[in-house]
Every structure is written in structure tokens, then in C-alpha cells.
Amino acid sequence: MTDWDGELNHARLHVVSGKGGTGKTTVAAALALALATGGHKVLLIEVEGRQGIAQLFDTAPLPYAEEWIAAAPGGGELRALAIDAEAALLEYLSMFYNLGFAGRTLRKMGAIEFATTLAPGLRDVLFTGKIKECVGRTDERGRYVYDAVVVDAPPTGRVVKFLDVTRAMADLAKVGPIRDHSDGVVRLLHSSDTAVHLVTLLEELPVRETLEAVAELDAADLRPGGVVCNRVRPNRLPARSVAAAASGRVDAERVRAGLATAGLQVDDETLDGLVHEAVEHAIRTQTEDDARAQLADTDLPTVSLPDLTGIDVAELYELAEILYEHGIRSPR
Ligand SMILES: Nc1ncnc2c1ncn2[C@@H]1O[C@H](COP(=O)(O)OP(=O)(O)OP(=O)(O)O)[C@@H](O)[C@H]1O
Ligand SMILES: [Mg+2]
DSSP: OOOOOGGGGGOSEEEEEESTTSSHHHHHHHHHHHHHTTTOEEEEEEOSSSOHHHHHTTOOOOOSSOEEEEEETTTEEEEEEEOOHHHHHHHHHHHHSOOHHHHHHHHHHTHHHHHHHTSTTHHHHHHHHHHHHHHHOBOTTSOBSOSEEEEEOOOHHHHHHHHOHHHHHHHHOSSSHHHHHHHHHHHHHTSTTEEEEEEEOSSHHHHHHHHHHHHHHHHTTOOEEEEEEEEEOOOOSOHHHHHHHHTTOOOHHHHHHHHHHTTOOOOHHHHHHHHHHHHHHHHHHHHHHHHHHHHHTTTOOEEEEEOOSSOOHHHHHHHHHHHHHTTOOOOO
């Protein structure tokens, strides 16, 4: 498998996608902690409006503000932001027009609701616009406020549409300041400052979706970053026994003898159960090996995270440490 090479560590915007339920939110949070490790300042952004980050870190729901959420090892700092479509629209428009009163009127008229629910692509344009603002923000000395920004993005089926602001803008604004701003967003998303990572399980469906997403990203000229194989479980069978065991060929008497050598006497029922488990385990191992081989064909850097029993804040730090040890860093 390709390593997480130096090039990906130049990215300042990390977009985390993947099939639903594979661990996008968990991995985005762990990645953000890894990037903050060693004294960096990182922002973790949520766009789905489900307060997954707050739940994960066991804190109150996030307001539309960049809030401190966790300390990273070595003095790093993690902030989090849940982007809200309505607040983002008002903020976005006020960048170009003086809105005070108009903003209140817009709200009353339900224009916001109209714009955010009906105008195709507008929501995504607002969100990516806000993300770009966070990535590009500098302090009074001209240094970036955040060393890296991580986005807990929509699932694979929707992520390209989400990031493909160019197409959305074709319907929305052809000229003017909003158009100029969007051109900046498009430049960022298609540059080497941005990497779109894909979280997967070593199972057939998520891997298929991952491969499809890589092709879709390539076609849209967006850069696939790394593949994160989540919830990987250890393989307990020697490689040479896997194929035989997976096709049901397990020598029960040898298992019994082996257990007896270890001082364990088992009845037939227990032995049957153990043989059955070995077969299941072998089948899973084979599926995982196939999945790994398919992912290796993409030539993308890959990192594996273990299946932990439940994810709490401590486990997030554990996953972050694995990513950090794998060489994942914020750009200097
Ligand atoms: N490495 C892991 N070990 C054990 N459990 C995990 C691991 N990663 C994620 N989980 C668990 O899997 C479930 C789904 O994870 P998560 O919410 O991060 O996925 P998601 O892709 O963001 O889901 P959704 O598509 O609903 O947003 C959660 O219960 C989470 O705690
Ligand atoms: Mg999620």
C-alpha cells in the first residue's frame, strides 16, 4: 500500500467523505486532532447539521461560531464549527451588500428558506464559500489563522456535487462579486491545497463506493487524497490456511488435538462452534484481502484504523495518534 506521502501534508483543506456510516465523522475528528498535534491550530467543520461533532466530543450543540473543542497533544488546539445554511447566507450576502435591515426583511419574508431549500446548489455554494473563508483567513501579521481545516463532508454519493461549485454557479450568478468570490472557491477546491479523503470499511459495498468516488473526483478534476480503512480487525489465521478454511476445509481433529496440547478438553458441540467461527473468520479475511487489493489499484495512500469497542473522546485520541504516527501532519 502507498504511504501517506509528503505531498498530502501540504494540503490545508482536508475533506472527509465515504459511504454513509463508515466513520466519516469519527475519522474527520481524529484527523483534525492528528493535524493539530505538535502545536497546530485546526478547525473541524460540520456541514450536515446533525451536531455529530458535539456528540462525539460530548459537548453542547455547536453554535454558528468557531468554538474551542479539544486540546491536541503537544499544545495543539482544535476548534469546531457547524455551518448553518441561513446564517451562512446572511453572512455571505453581507460580504457584498450592506444588509442590516434587508437581512431582517429577507428573514421575515422567508426568502432565506426559499433560497436555501429551493435554489439548486446555493446551499453548497454557501457552505464551500464559508469553508474557503476559514482556510484563507489570516491574522494581522498575515499568517493563516488555521494551519489546517478538516470538513466532515457529505457521503460519497453527494460529495462531488457538493464540491463542484463551478457547475452550481453556472445557474446562480454569471458576473459580479459573488461570481468572483466563487471563482476563488473553485480555485481552492481544485488546487493542491485541497485533498478529498475517503473513509471505507474493508467490505464489498463501501469499497465499490470508494472506487466510484475516486473515478468521479478524477472526472471532476478534484484531488482524491488518502483512503482510510476504518474498523479493521486483526487477522488471526495464518495466510496459508485462509483459502482452505474459507471453503470450509478445517481439520476438526487437528483443532481438538491442538487444544488438548494447550490443556483444553472440548466437547463436540464446542468444537463444532470453533470450526464454524474459523470458517467465518477466514471468509471475512478473504473479503478484506480482496478489498485491500482493489483499493491498492487506486494507488492512493492508505491508512488503516482499528475497530475499537465504542468511540469516546479517549478513542478519538487513540485514532489520532495512529494517524500521526503514520506521518500525517499540518503544513508548516
Ligand atoms: N474505528 C472505530 N471503531 C469502533 N467504532 C467505530 C469506529 N469508527 C466509527 N465507529 C462507530 O461507527 C458508527 C458510525 O461512525 P460515524 O458516525 O463516524 O460514521 P459516519 O460515516 O459519519 O456516519 P453518517 O453517514 O451517519 O454521518 C458510530 O457509532 C461510531 O462510533
Ligand atoms: Mg457523520
